Amino acid sequence: MGLLDARISNRNVLVTSVDNVMNWARLSSLWPMGFGLACCAIEMMATNASNYDLERFGIFPRSSPRQSDLMIVAGTVTMKMAEKVVTLYEQMPEPRYVLSMGSCSNCGGPYWNHGYHVLKGVDRVIPVDVYVPGCPPRPEALIGGLLKIQELVRMEGIGVSRQEALKKLAEKSVDPQQVIGQARKATA
């Protein structure tokens, strides 16, 4: 096994092409769980409907966690719901991804300071891969978030863990402050 491990981490031709095929298959059929919680769920429905049509990306909501590999937490997670979210997450098969959609599931959103019954961020109970901001996010933003998930899937591979993939992506990413600064200079 040690030999095999070494070979895999060396990323030879065989492994990388298998990786590519696998990742291609996985990222072009991301099945999210149709799991609407609040306002964002309506925008998620609008994204699934005719005008934005997520099926272009092979994304089609499934009703059962057993059949899905992506969980879109669309809306406010409350204390009463938190345990159910964990249960649903645990029922999903590996590899699974979580997209936190909207301010409420990112960090409690508008309900972060006095909302006694609101979970302040779904990342307190389950690991989140991509955070989509907005209250509620436009369908464009949700699609952008899903493309980010696809990017993450593309980075992963045999012997490359999620953390390493994220690290690689972080290296590639640009600081939003710089982008804003450039935009500011351009407008000035």
Add this chain to the structure above:
Amino acid sequence: MPAAVQQSKAAYDIIRERFGEAVSECDANPTMPFFEVADTSKWADIALFMRDDSRLKFNYMACLSGVDYMEQGQLGIVCNLESIGGPTHKIAVKVKCARDGGSIPSVSCVWHTANWHEREAYDMYGMTFEGHPDHRRILCPEDWTGFPLRKDYQVQETYHGIKVPY
């Protein structure tokens, strides 16, 4: 005095005539005319009378809200009543009870609307409703501590191992 308030006053007079001192004076303000039930134990009778009397016919309960009167050391409910298909009057009724261990007679058998609203008032304020058929919390989980809408409510630190405050 606007016509709507006069109608409410007229409806109040009928109740006053029947129950006398059990109801307080009518507060005929233009935004929400109301009267208070002085004798809380009579509330269910008053409610039944208000619904069934042919001159009143308050068959529709629009709203029942719990209120915390912290200075007076009391909790209360405010019911907004009106009539659908009958006379066009509407009136609000206030019922109060003690802040600790107080109870109010339930009117969920008079208006079904009151059933869930009373459960909600109990959930948020902690007064009990005597004779309620299903006296449980409704919005918060069963094992939630405290009554969130009381003015002196302190949120609990953890719930089932999950941190509650930000």
Add this chain to the structure above:
Amino acid sequence: MSEYFSNIKTGASTIATGMAITLKHFFNAVKRKGDAGIDDADYFKQVDGLCTLQYPREAVPTPAIGRYRLHMDAEDCIGCSQCERACPVECITIETIKVTADDLAACGKTSGGQQKRFWLPVFDIDVAKCMTCGICVSVCPTDCLVHTPVADFSEFDVSNMLYHFGNLTKIEADAKRRKLEEEKAAKEKAAAEAAARGEAPARPAPKPKPAPGPQPDGGKAGE
């Protein structure tokens, strides 16, 4: 028996009607819908056809008043903290340092020509909390706080959504704070000396009426 057949007939005919509508749309869906925004005069002339937007490649333009990502222009901010107070979500954090008299020129003016009187060491907006209600923008006197129509900015890490807009680094902020304190101390010392000499305190008129008031106050601060 006749009811049975009439049921079948209504069933078949109503389903056929539905199918006909779908078929009509199927034949209609040969051309692409345009991507003109709602403010375009011919928006409703181009509604027929395929209505799906191929998002990353095409998008409907968001209106100019679209409220999405919050952006602050530190050049124009006078540090009045009105947005911080107005925000129902409390997602804006502001810290200000008063500008000392000799620094007024360095601090500069807003584009509207107003003299800025505060340094902004901290101006943080947590866009993860923001609910894009637009109340902060409506109270901003210099229009330096705006919602931009940029909607798509998801992140792998939620802490990246805390945007820093302050115009001072930490070291600079410390320096400015020290400078302000020194100036204040110098002023107070001068005031205390003046008071000790028995003169009227050289303070301009904010508290004219309670005559004994300023003296113990000034004395205490002097100590």
Add this chain to the structure above:
Amino acid sequence: MQELGKADLNSTRIIPQGDNRVVIEKDLDTEYMVLSMGPQHPSTHGVLRLECITDGEVVVEAEPYLGYLHRCFEKYCEKVDYPGIVPYTDRMDYLAGINNEMAFCITVEKLLDIEIPRRVEFIRVITAELNRIASHLVAIGTYGIDLGAFTPFLFCFRDREHILNLLEWISGARMLYNYVWIGGLSYDVPADFKKRVDEFVTYFKPKVVELYQLLTTNEIFVKRTKGIGIMPADVAINYGWSGPMLRGSGVDWDLRRNDPYSVYPELDFKVALPDPKFCEIGDSLARHLVRAIEIDESLKIIEQCLDKMPEVDGFDPRAAIPKKIRPKAGEVYGRAENPRGELGFYIQSDGKSTKPLRCKARSSCFVNLSAMKDLSKGQLIPDLVAIIGSIDIVLGEVDR
């Protein structure tokens, strides 16, 4: 379903009771089964949980469990000042943001006793009716999905997108607008708005007919909904139903006419009531029909408003907004007709603070849903889905 009675099983008899309710008679006793439906279930329209006690296929009792989306709205009302509450009211019934804002604003305006410019009132009514159409489109579309029709959903959302574009154009947000402010509006409408809404009405009218042919007259849909979940009028009133639910039971009650607010008294529209030719009064189909008729009525209202709306040069919709909103001490109960029924706000002000002492939202869905236990008794499990869909709940408003 009546055919079920004919199937004579050995020891079990299913006896129809009219109203599509059935009673099971058995020679041998069976155990009840508890079926938990939700909180994650595609047909519960969000995070509602129903605990159904079933006897085979028949629901003996369905007990709704709420609170999975309890977002402490009333707590926020006591912590945030009046203008800050408006965006939170949006998030209650998130399908009809403008209607919620309007209900809250007219309540506070009643307490403040201020005059609203006429143009503002007309813009409010136009946007509220547009939002009512958008909300009903979602209700109808998702009802179609619940009963196995996917195409109407796509049609509804395509047309809803135009309304969202219109509202985004004037307010800046797609769904949760914060457009109606206490005493005014956040922005005046753009110059072309009237023309564009007019174009939308012309565009949308044939689409309503199309939707009607596609879903409402479809025999499968009618068979699934007709005679299911019948609610008699007097019980409906006692349960406090309002809006399309109450009108579905044949009660002629519409707050826009019976407790008029804004400029509705000047407008000519009829209260939508179901036609007994097509449905049984009080069943799921009747409630669906009321929503379908209401779309037509809303279009009529919009057309009239566009004609009557006064044009003012350099109009500032924020002019009438008080600098500091601090109502005098007192209490008020104000309400408005929402797509789902009566949305009322009970506000108590102490006269000193810029925050309400108590603000209770009387949500229509909460009250409408409370009849679920009664509605579901003796129904079959597949019909339960039809009933929940016809109540058209929005959990944000049920739990607040």
